[in-house]
Amino acid sequence: MQSIPAITSSELGTLWLTYQEKTMNFRILEYFIEKADDEKSKDLMTNLYKELNPCADKIIEIFQNEGAVIPVGYTSQDVSKEVPKLYDNGFDIMFVRLLNEISMGLHALNITMAYREDIVTIFKELTAISQKYYNLCTQYLLEKGMLARPPYVTMPNSAEFVKSTNYLGAINPFSAKRTLNTIEVAHIFHAIETNSMGMQMILGFAQCANDSEVKEYFNEGAELAKSIIKELRDTLLESEIRTPEVSGGNVTRSVAAPFSDKLMMYCTSLFCSFSIGGNSLGTAFSLRNDLPPKSTIFIKDIFEYAHKGAKLMIKKGWMEEPPQMEERDQIIKK
Numbered sequence: 001m002q003s004i005p006a007i008t009s010s011e012l013g014t015l016w017l018t019y020q021e022k023t024m025n026f027r028i029l030e031y032f033i034e035k036a037d038d039e040k041s042k043d044l045m046t047n048l049y050k051e052l053n054p055c056a057d058k059i060i061e062i063f064q065n066e067g068a069v070i071p072v073g074y075t076s077q078d079v080s081k082e083v084p085k086l087y088d089n090g091f092d093i094m095f096v097r098l099l100n101e102i103s104m105g106l107h108a109l110n111i112t113m114a115y116r117e118d119i120v121t122i123f124k125e126l127t128a129i130s131q132k133y134y135n136l137c138t139q140y141l142l143e144k145g146m147l148a149r150p151p152y153v154t155m156p157n158s159a160e161f162v163k164s165t166n167y168l169g170a171i172n173p174f175s176a177k178r179t180l181n182t183i184e185v186a187h188i189f190h191a192i193e194t195n196s197m198g199m200q201m202i203l204g205f206a207q208c209a210n211d212s213e214v215k216e217y218f219n220e221g222a223e224l225a226k227s228i229i230k231e232l233r234d235t236l237l238e239s240e241i242r243t244p245e246v247s248g249g250n251v252t253r254s255v256a257a258p259f260s261d262k263l264m265m266y267c268t269s270l271f272c273s274f275s276i277g278g279n280s281l282g283t284a285f286s287l288r289n290d291l292p293p294k295s296t297i298f299i300k301d302i303f304e305y306a307h308k309g310a311k312l313m314i315k316k317g318w319m320e321e322p323p324q325m326e327e328r329d330q331i332i333k334k
Helices: 010-035 041-065 091-111 119-146 182-208 213-236 261-285 291-316 328-333
Strands: none
Touching: 010 091, 010 119, 010 182, 010 261, 041 091, 041 119, 091 119, 091 182, 091 261, 182 213, 182 261, 213 261, 213 291, 261 291
8 A cells, every 4th residue: 555645845834824724714704604694695604614614624634644733723712703793784795705715816826836635635625615605705795786897898899919019108107098908907906896895804903903003003004905996996097997886895883803813913914915916916917017016016015014914913922833944053053
């Protein structure tokens, strides 16, 4: 019988990160399931919870079999299900939809860093679950009128080729710019959508955070998201493109925290990483000269904000350390 190879450093790292993310998701789902006032949304979140659980158990089993310590992650101490609703009007499904969007990207990337068949299978299963529930959340929100669709456009009736470098735009920022193409609009609209969702999330966090430094940090994040949304909307308006608005998802008046400051800080860090990745993609696929510099500024501002959050988490003793490679000089000195 062929023996199973030990897991690699990459596999250990990706499993560790997945465990952190999934235990956070469980705590968020537990609160939203408890507070759901719509039977359909409650069933959706309950089923997601049930489907994710076996995958988390498999990760724990691999850690145990490999003799690796099980990470702390996020536990029942990081959620208070009895407090009043912090969010209302479909925000729970909006939040879960974005968490699944982040998960899809993470799991797809993790598959490329996994080699052992059982670990590849876990990430395949998690990818399938994330895709399934992202779509279910999207359809739910569309049915409820809580999700805006991107702008519509007249269908092209012929294939065209770029005839001049003017398509890229002049170096002078005050020169006339061509209308945005549909790829550029897709990335801008997506950034507006995710930042709007993130702003609502972090406003709720600021409202209920217990630590004054954490509260201040969340307020700063809300202002950052607001400034990015305004800049992106102005970019669309320059091309006579109006962004649709929806009324779904809002913060209530509650100041009781459903989640620990530690969990809310980690969730914000995860959203920052996702935003940096999204802006990087937008930069790569934008052909108009003025767009990449804007995205680069966003990336820099988000990175600095995330770095400030990491320092705050370390200061408070909330940042769990990922498994380290061996420090050879220290071993040799001993």
